[in-house]
Amino acid sequence: MTFLHKYPKAAKVAKANFIVAFIALAIGGLFGFVQALHRTNVFRGFINSGEYYTLLTGHGVLLALIFTTFFIAGLFVWGVTRSLDREPENLTFTWSWFWLMTIGLVMATVAILGGLVPDSSIRAAVLYTFYPPLQAHPMFYIGLALVLIGSWMAGADWFWSYRKWRADNPNERIPILTFMTLFTMLMWYVCTIGLALEVVGLLIPWSLGWVTEIEPLLPRTLFWFFGHAVVYFWLLPAYYVWYAILPKLSGGRLFSDSMTRIVFVIFLLLSTPVGYHHQYADAGISVGFKFYAMATTLLLLLPSLITLFTVVASMEHGARQRGGKGYLKWIGKLPWDSPAFVGCAFAGIMFAAGGFSGMINASMNINLLIHNTIWVPGHFHLTVGTAVALTFMAITYWLLPQLTGRKLKHKTLALIQPYAWFLGMTLMSNAMHRAGLAGVPRRTAEPEYMGFDFEPIFGTMAEMKWQIAIGGTILTISLILFLWVVVASWLAGEKSDKPVDDHIPEPLSGVEHTPAILDNMKLWFTLALVLVVLAYAFPLWEMVADGIFSPGALPRPS
Amino acid sequence: MNEEQSNSSTKRLVKILVIVGIGIPVLVELMTLFNLINVQIFEDEEDVNGQDSNVADVRGFGEGDTLFADQETAVLIDQLRVKVSTQEWRFVLGLTSVDSISQDKLQIQVDSLILQSDKVLMSNDSNIWKFQQLVPAQAYGEWILPNGDIPTKLFISMYQGAAADSTYQISQEVPLEKIPVRYNQE
Numbered sequence: 001m002t003f004l005h006k007y008p009k010a011a012k013v014a015k016a017n018f019i020v021a022f023i024a025l026a027i028g029g030l031f032g033f034v035q036a037l038h039r040t041n042v043f044r045g046f047i048n049s050g051e052y053y054t055l056l057t058g059h060g061v062l063l064a065l066i067f068t069t070f071f072i073a074g075l076f077v078w079g080v081t082r083s084l085d086r087e088p089e090n091l092t093f094t095w096s097w098f099w100l101m102t103i104g105l106v107m108a109t110v111a112i113l114g115g116l117v118p119d120s121s122i123r124a125a126v127l128y129t130f131y132p133p134l135q136a137h138p139m140f141y142i143g144l145a146l147v148l149i150g151s152w153m154a155g156a157d158w159f160w161s162y163r164k165w166r167a168d169n170p171n172e173r174i175p176i177l178t179f180m181t182l183f184t185m186l187m188w189y190v191c192t193i194g195l196a197l198e199v200v201g202l203l204i205p206w207s208l209g210w211v212t213e214i215e216p217l218l219p220r221t222l223f224w225f226f227g228h229a230v231v232y233f234w235l236l237p238a239y240y241v242w243y244a245i246l247p248k249l250s251g252g253r254l255f256s257d258s259m260t261r262i263v264f265v266i267f268l269l270l271s272t273p274v275g276y277h278h279q280y281a282d283a284g285i286s287v288g289f290k291f292y293a294m295a296t297t298l299l300l301l302l303p304s305l306i307t308l309f310t311v312v313a314s315m316e317h318g319a320r321q322r323g324g325k326g327y328l329k330w331i332g333k334l335p336w337d338s339p340a341f342v343g344c345a346f347a348g349i350m351f352a353a354g355g356f357s358g359m360i361n362a363s364m365n366i367n368l369l370i371h372n373t374i375w376v377p378g379h380f381h382l383t384v385g386t387a388v389a390l391t392f393m394a395i396t397y398w399l400l401p402q403l404t405g406r407k408l409k410h411k412t413l414a415l416i417q418p419y420a421w422f423l424g425m426t427l428m429s430n431a432m433h434r435a436g437l438a439g440v441p442r443r444t445a446e447p448e449y450m451g452f453d454f455e456p457i458f459g460t461m462a463e464m465k466w467q468i469a470i471g472g473t474i475l476t477i478s479l480i481l482f483l484w485v486v487v488a489s490w491l492a493g494e495k496s497d498k499p500v501d502d503h504i505p506e507p508l509s510g511v512e513h514t515p516a517i518l519d520n521m522k523l524w525f526t527l528a529l530v531l532v533v534l535a536y537a538f539p540l541w542e543m544v545a546d547g548i549f550s551p552g553a554l555p556r557p558s
Numbered sequence: 559m560n561e562e563q564s565n566s567s568t569k570r571l572v573k574i575l576v577i578v579g580i581g582i583p584v585l586v587e588l589m590t591l592f593n594l595i596n597v598q599i600f601e602d603e604e605d606v607n608g609q610d611s612n613v614a615d616v617r618g619f620g621e622g623d624t625l626f627a628d629q630e631t632a633v634l635i636d637q638l639r640v641k642v643s644t645q646e647w648r649f650v651l652g653l654t655s656v657d658s659i660s661q662d663k664l665q666i667q668v669d670s671l672i673l674q675s676d677k678v679l680m681s682n683d684s685n686i687w688k689f690q691q692l693v694p695a696q697a698y699g700e701w702i703l704p705n706g707d708i709p710t711k712l713f714i715s716m717y718q719g720a721a722a723d724s725t726y727q728i729s730q731e732v733p734l735e736k737i738p739v740r741y742n743q744e
Contacts, residue, residue, distance in 0.1 A: 025689075047738055048706045050642035050643060335571070336572050337571075337572050412568075412571065418579075419576075422579050422583060423579050423583055426583035426587065427582075427586065430587065430590060434590065446708075446734065446736070457594065458593040458596075459593070
């Protein structure tokens, strides 16, 4: 018996979310490949530089917002159902949020792809950040609003299951998979306040022509209220996998239940008040608040380092169970022939590298060296593009058999895939970071200036461009391998009652050693709101004190 | 036996994957680290790659620069842009006279545009501008470009009234700086 046989309704919901996620991954990944070749001038035959921004928007929105959100929804349906041992409470409600998110996704995607249709008035070349002065068709913003509302309903669905479970189990501690889900969603509720205000209060009325002037700083600030915390909304499900499943894949057990809960509590508290570190170069926000954001951002290193310790300790325990010895020799005993393990392990390594460049982004002074350069995409392709995306792909190799009741096919291709991703991303991201140090800008199809040469610290610009293009190509091959394995396994994998070993062992230091206060959601949620109010209340008040739309500026150059 | 063979081939594959998939990334990162340290500690920044500070000397003309600067009627470039929509690339050139025009017969003509692809766009009648005695005198011209192409140089001539029944002509080769490409959502 596997998940599909025990919880067929939840399995269907999780699979539906995964289907949408993988379609978004395929389209967004293809756009990324075209961008890599176009921007580096290696091949410009697919699009012109005007259409580049449509693809850039599609790449960002489909991968960073749609692939992640739907995959996370599928993962959390699996985790909550399994750990609470109950199917969703009301399937009508469950399918409602799924279809609401899907309709929103289709609306946003149609608006983006409209940019590729000649003379279309429907377009949304507004990049992933979508704040003014770039303006999209109203369908884009309304679609995003529906995805957001759907995600809120999904969270409510999991809280509903939890309340029902709690009524039956008044003295039990929250199971770890459900704990991580609920705290991630609490953080999501806090940070999406900013997004909802921006999209519903400003962007939809503006795109419909109801207002013509916007205080330019306000939507930017509201976006970044959400815009960095959303990184943790992607990342916490990766942590979820590293804490709950990776130790088992290593052959061992989670090192500490309490460490896991502490990390999720800290992320709930600190994820949102950090947004100003994306606005260090923005006038109109006091440097004191920027400093506050820097401090909270750097404090987030703490849960990341706790995670590094706990996950590596869990992996070491697994390796020693498999006969590993010595200070480092145990690493060789880890299951390097398991695609699920290899993908998660590489994702963790890449996340550590992304953490180093993230420290530079977070620091007010040295951030200015790399602000708005291609260094920044180099950074987030390590964090979101690998730590999150590769974890999601890798764990699919373990989850898919449970959801479909079919064994994985093409295991050799599945094994090659994470190694190829690691290689491709290293090449691409390394060159992006180096080009950023030379001042090469981001978010442009035409990154070079005539009469001016970038001065790389070492190497040449041509060599960096080729490294980016080759890296992007290897990543695309890796993505094709992943999709091929998934589709083949889903449609033609051998049916089995036990297609994969899905047992998750208890932690070495279990919940009995974990302080009960960590489960107090009301306390931590209230504290999180207080920290957000401290960070944002005064600056936002300054922006809206003379009216939400004034002093207004024409939202685009006149 | 089959299982043993399969295990052995998987082990071989893992070795290859580790060498390629981990070895190359480690090598790339180590080389990056080495080069960064080497440049910071052992080399002067100006010596890197043999680059020097004269790069700016070859700077082309851009918005705000003056054409025919040594002439009586200098002309300012007040617009130099490529406007892009999904289906069309348009090059826009706007000129403004710096001082009042004293001659009745001042005429400026863009003779040709050299594009990044080395294609040449020749002038047409709409690119001949006759300046009147207005201050400031302004003129604008547009060219449809092949998608993705950008002008790198233009040849421009000025015809100025001299004595009765005569004019004199001055031609200038104008290398252009990287022209801003503006995406037009309309």
